[in-house]
Amino acid sequence: MTTQTADTAMNGFEKTTARWGRITMAATLLVSWIAPLGLIWMTDFDISFTMVLTAYLAVAAVYLILAVVEPVSFFPVLGQAAMYQAFMIGNIANKLVPAAVVAQSRVGVKPGSRQGDLVSVMAICGAAIVHVTSLLLFVGILGTWVLRQVPEEITEVAQTYILPAILGAVFVQAAATVKQIRPTIFAILSSLLVLFVILPIFPALGAFNIALAVLVTILASWFLRGTNGEARKPTAGA
Amino acid sequence: MDAQSTDIWALAQNPFLWACALAVYLIITIQSVIYMRAAKTAGRDIGMDKKTLTTAFRSGAIASIGPSLAVLLVAVALLTVFATPAVLMRIGLVGSAATETTSATVAAETMDASLGGSAWTQEVFVVAFAAMCISGGMWLISTLIMTPILKRGGSKMERVNPEVMRLVPGAALLGVFAVLSIDQLPESSIHAITVLISGLSLAVMLYLSRFKGMSWLKEWALGLAIFLSLTVAYFLHHHSALA
Incomplete structure (x- = not known):
């Protein structure tokens, strides 16, 4: 196959996924807003617009910035197609991106390459199907039974330590998939810088921790990329 | 139904909410099917065989089992305060157990109630659920707005x-x-x-x-x-x- 066919193929893929990604995401948004509206209408509790607005504004104070910042932070990792999957299903850092990284490492493709993009979308589809079936089965149908079976100490541990249990492994997996020593070291140093130097000085930037770490890692990896990457350009100072 | 009743299940297990929850899961499934077909079509033209893509799908599915189990345990724990359809909707979509419990707690506080407490009435549940849904929707809205912009930025960068x-x-x-x-x-x-x-x-x-x-x-x-x-x-x- 020629590069041209490959380019056309990827353009077609980007177009289809963007169009249907947006349509399905908008449909989800609609359903998830109709649900509470219908409930308010059906119950006849005299719930006023002001009550809902007040409650939402209180929630917005905690989460609105994150809702705006997270999509931007994850875009460089996910790419256009996977954005519409990931921000619909959620569980991005703890489930979908790990699934994509595992699949890329299994198949042996690099993140950001054409093959890498297709593999990551397929992996996220796999994770999405597991997500949907497992929730429907174990929460939707067997929920109350599961609730009685699982001892509280186990639920408590799962709730408290699930993130560290996933993240440590996924970082190692990501490093093994990307296979570049400098960006790996820069990622660790940038994170230390953001978490223990920048955020303590500017606590207001709390919601931007991921965005900042990603930005600093990219900048450091680019400006300090060493000479084997591209020897023509002299290495610029950071 | 009674606004002051604390029996959330009597209210929240209703067929309309179940229909909404199932609709959401159906849309996620449809999206995955469309994406897989698009990937297979493109794969053919960039020289990736179906087998590799199937391996990718399977690896993604298997890799997500561990994280899914944990999500399930936490979701089940929320059933008492939100009942099944609301849990399915809020945990199935963007957001996590932590996000949703925090949102519900904060929303309930505006009505002088606490999550699952003695003032966690049907009325408070409805208001909190509405606030959670609006808040969750914001991630979708910002993704819908930002993704095309970021994509254009990325493409321009790629040319330069x-x-x-x-x-x-x-x-x-x-x-x-x-x-x-x-x-x-x-x-x-x-x-x-x-x-x-x-x-x-x-x-x-x-x-x-x-x-x-x-x-x-x-x-x-x-x-x-x-x-x-x-x-x-x-x-x-x-x-x-x-x-």
């Missing part, structure tokens, strides 16, 4: 300097998981130990899969690492002086 765009996805991936992992370390000594055991056990399994011919282990490694580190966390949390 393709070298940068080859480096960005990998560096960004490492940045995301480095900052999230390191952020866990100061939480408690058990958190720190859990991160280390999870990372170490994955490294050992990757070594085994690469150099000892156990390539199947690549797919299961994440799940096993989660299981191992959670088991250690369990014993440290319940049976040690660290807790």
